[in-house]
Amino acid sequence: MTKALPPEGIVGEQSWLTVRKTAERDTAVYVPFLVAFGVLGLVMSVLIVGNVVASAVGTGTRRIGVLKALGFTPAQVVRAYVGQALIPAAVGTALGVLVGHLLAVPVMAEAEEVYGASSLAVAPGVDLAVVAGVLGLVAATAWASAWRAGRLRTVDALAVGRASAAGRGRWAARRAGRLPLPRPVALGLARPFARPGRALAMGTAILFGAVAVTFTAGMGASLGEVMRARAHDAADxxxxxxxxxxxxxxxxxxxxxxxxxxxxxxxxxxxxxxxxxxxxxxxxxxxxxxxxxxxxxxxxxxxxxxxxxxxxxxxxxxxxxxxxxxxxxxxxxxxxxxxxxxxxxxxxxxxxxxxxxxxxxxxxxxxxxxxxxxxxxxxxxxxxxxxxxxxxxxxxxxxxxxxxxxxxxxxxxxxxGGLESGGDMVDTLNALSAILTLLLVAVAALGVLNGVLLDTRERVREIGVHKALGMTPRGTVAMVITSVVVTGLVAGVLGVPLGVAVHGRVVPAMGDSVELRFPDSVIAVYGAAELLLPALGGLLIAVLGALLPAGWAARARTAAALRTE
Structure with missing residues (x-):
């Protein structure tokens, strides 16, 4: 280069190894952060898919009894429900892969421009892993749920239908009825004990949503502490x-x-x-x-x-x-x-x-x-x-x-004086945190929506009885929403310490990736407000997910609800 250029043409030089190390340091900080959100997202997806499929099979118990009465064997019933679950799952997976490819186009184009490469695309192995993983998850969940229902005797399956087990949750209803609360609120508070499995599934989805919110709040506070330490500008x-x-x-x-x-x-x-x-x-x-x-x-x-x-x-x-x-x-x-x-x-x-x-x-x-x-x-x-x-x-x-x-x-x-801007990396991490947290909260709310919707549809006749006895639409909304209040509060309270634990593992790992060791001031960033808001966030997620089913139940006509089987 020196021989090819005129004198004074080169003003400096730097080893490509130094450039590579700098690039690796800039990208390494994202890895623990993205892994944490990736794991949270995958676990919540597993929970939501499992809950949806299990609930769909559970609500079809009476239909399974009818199929068995017509001569279907337990194996045929299981295969039928697995196939029934795989049809929408295949459509959803195909759409998800397509949207993922479309979202990857601008990212790949940017990478091509930066590195001078061409024809960058998502590897086919990634598509195969996603399709196989999602369909395998749905098939396994549907098989487990349908297998339990398929083992029921035909008479039992026909008798169970979509009703809850006799006596389940009555003790909770009696105790809630003694509280100085309006009757719709008392009925709603006792509902999770009638369907403990469904309440547990909803609570787990809310829990991971609270974990994501707590982790994001701590991440923003930690990055702020790092930027203050980096600026060294406490002077006026x-x-x-x-x-x-x-x-x-x-x-x-x-x-x-x-x-x-x-x-x-x-x-x-x-x-x-x-x-x-x-x-x-x-x-x-x-x-x-x-x-x-x-x-x-x-x-x-x-x-x-x-x-x-x-x-x-x-x-x-x-x-x-x-x-x-x-x-x-x-x-x-x-x-x-x-x-x-x-x-x-x-x-x-x-x-x-x-x-x-x-x-x-x-x-x-x-x-x-x-x-x-x-x-x-x-x-x-x-x-x-x-x-x-x-x-x-x-x-x-x-x-x-x-x-x-x-x-x-x-x-x-x-x-x-004053703090300088945190730079592109901090802005990017904060933006990614906000976007991924909103996505996880939306997924958690959808999990609540699915559970409350199934529960409400199963209780159509019961809701009709309550309306016939004088329950107002406002009371119906209160009953449905309060049915998730206890679940949301408990899940939010449990999600906060888990979010703090995730933050305590991810932030030091991010520091290690760029050869930094963080003091306690960067790790211990949670105060009373930072812990209270995510705990109440679990309740907010539960209420948001229950609003739509509550409105549907309030609008249901009493006569139509009483005629529902």
Whole structure:
């Protein structure tokens, strides 16, 4: 490349191995996150499919009895119901594969453009695995449900029909009737005990929905903590280092008049309203075990309040001490208490590591230490920024305007501090979290809808009796909705600790994928509000799923309901 291009044509170079490592780090953080949501989605899909098929077969028990009375053997009954379940399952699977391919088109097109590839598509093996997995799940669930019904004696199957077992749930109805509640509410609260299997299936779907909501809430809070640690910007006001002038091969030292950091620090200290302040200078050095250079951030003043999050150990307290990121320790094979030497300066400078700081930048190639310890090495401290915390009651805007009048002759400008944007990765993870959570909540609500709809259709005659005895449409809606209240509350309460546990496993795994070790402040992000809202979310999912069947039951005519077999 050097021979093929004119002089000064190449301004820099980088190994493709470094580029590949960077790309792998950027994508590796998504893997634990997507695996967690993928597992949640698959488990909920299994539950929903199993519940739908089992309920459909269960409601056909009387029909199974009729088939057996006409001469069908138990094996023929099972095969008939398995085939009946596979027909809509095959249609749904085909549509799902088609929609999946359509959704993959823009993603594949983007990958083709980025990598210069062509004809990227979903592998046929993926399609076969999806089709075989879904149809196998439906067939196995239908076979198990129909096999139980097929073993019933013909007379028993004809007698059972779609009615609940005699006496089931009556004790719960009697106890609920003694509560000081309206009768429709009491009847609804007792209903899960009449169909415990169906209530368990609905509760499991709601539970995983609550797990997803809890996990997403914690994920957003953890990413916010990571971004705050990454920004290191707890200061109210910042005086950035002046940008260097660039030539064809990079920064050109000495082209722009140098800024005196001491003069800037004096102006900051003399400004009215200045509270705590420190300066940070960046110099380049080499450390044994690391390729390339390391950014040495040399502080003047106490920077412990500046937003640096410690993972282990402590912030340096004086000359000769330093803190480093997790990736630095891993790459150099060092640990807290060891001493490393900063080379490449006027003379080697040894520093002792006293703490591990959370900092995902620069691939861990950073050392934070006291500027006075580097004085003997005569470092170039022209890249110096100043960070200021104003005194209580001081307006930041007015302070910045007044300080800039003092700094104008020095060639620097102050600005208000604050966190920077989290970047594309954080935005993408937050968007994916929201979308996947909404999908899982929708699936959970559909599971509730299926269970309540089947239960309501089975109780059409019972609902007609209640209406004939004076139950209003509003009372009917209350009875149907309260039938899922207990299930939703219990599932939501149980889903919260499971969601916290998933968060506690996934977030550290995401950190490990990019060589980061998170402190407790990033993991323990749940407060009372973060735990209460997902718990109530289970109740919300249950109510949303029950609204449609409740409206249908309220609109049913009394005479038509009483004639229903």
């Amino acid at each position: 006001v910042v005086v950035p280092a002046p940008p260097p002038d660039f030539g064809p091969r990079g920064p050109v030292p000495g082209k722009r008049p140098a800024v005196d950091p001491a003069a800037v620090a004096t102006a900051v200290g003399a400004a009215a309203g200045t509270g705590k302040h420190y300066s940070a200078s960046t110099v380049r050095a080499a450390v044994s075990g690391l390729s390339g250079t390391v950014d040495v951030i040399a502080f003047t003043g106490d920077a412990s309040w500046g937003g640096y999050t410690m993972v282990a150990g402590r912030w340096f307290a004086g000359p000769g001490e330093a803190v480093v990121p997790t990736a630095f320790l891993a790459a150099t094979g060092t640990r807290i208490g060891d001493t490393v030497t900063l080379n490449g300066l006027a003379e080697p400078v040894p520093v002792r590591i006293v703490g591990e700081v959370l900092d995902p930048r620069k691939e861990g190639k950073q050392v934070f230490t006291d500027a006075s310890h580097l004085a003997s090495a005569h470092p170039d401290l022209t890249e110096t920024s100043h960070h200021i915390a104003v005194e209580p009651g001081t307006g930041v805007t007015g302070y910045v305007e007044a300080l800039n009048r003092d700094l104008a002759p020095l060639g620097v400008t102050a600005r208000a």
